[in-house]
Amino acid sequence: MSYANPYLDDGFLTGGVMSRRCVAWVFDVFLIALLVWVLWWILVMFGLLTLGLGFGAMSILPFVPFCYHFLSLLGSSSATPGQQMTGLTVRRDYDMGPPTAVQALVSVLLFYLTLATSGLLLVVALFTRRHRTLHDLVSGLVVVRVRAMRTLTEPGGGWNMGGGTSAR
Numbered sequence: 001m002s003y004a005n006p007y008l009d010d011g012f013l014t015g016g017v018m019s020r021r022c023v024a025w026v027f028d029v030f031l032i033a034l035l036v037w038v039l040w041w042i043l044v045m046f047g048l049l050t051l052g053l054g055f056g057a058m059s060i061l062p063f064v065p066f067c068y069h070f071l072s073l074l075g076s077s078s079a080t081p082g083q084q085m086t087g088l089t090v091r092r093d094y095d096m097g098p099p100t101a102v103q104a105l106v107s108v109l110l111f112y113l114t115l116a117t118s119g120l121l122l123v124v125a126l127f128t129r130r131h132r133t134l135h136d137l138v139s140g141l142v143v144v145r146v147r148a149m150r151t152l153t154e155p156g157g158g159w160n161m162g163g164g165t166s167a168r
Helices: 010-014 018-047 053-074 083-084 101-116 120-126 134-139 146-154
Strands: 088-092 141-145
Touching: 010 134, 010 141, 010 146, 018 053, 018 083, 018 088, 018 120, 018 141, 053 101, 083 088, 088 146, 120 134, 134 141, 141 146
Parallel strands: none
Antiparallel strands: 088 141
């Protein structure tokens, strides 16, 4: 697929995405754990201050990873903080636009369902074009490099052109 740019190919968009996704995932797991830990302490203090009545709020803790992932995909960068750190973004496969709320919801739900079933289904990314996982395929999303996305939106032509500047 050319995405309206004859100079752009799948390798340019998705080169190095697999290793970057793994590093991003580790960073995101660390951030989620930190968020859960901080929120747990806040809720413990709240529970103690309310003489135990506030401990029911602890039931929100399992939803922190889901909200972290979902809200990150709907954010302006369409990527989790780990993906941003590694130069990745999540885009619609058919037009490279940001994910819709429904696509983000489907992607995140299927991602956590995959993790709940041992995570082995993530291996599908090794065999698909553009290294897409099952949750990417079903939701119609693709993870691409931010640098490659910038070339799609830069004025001045293809990724191998100077964008109107002279190299003299």
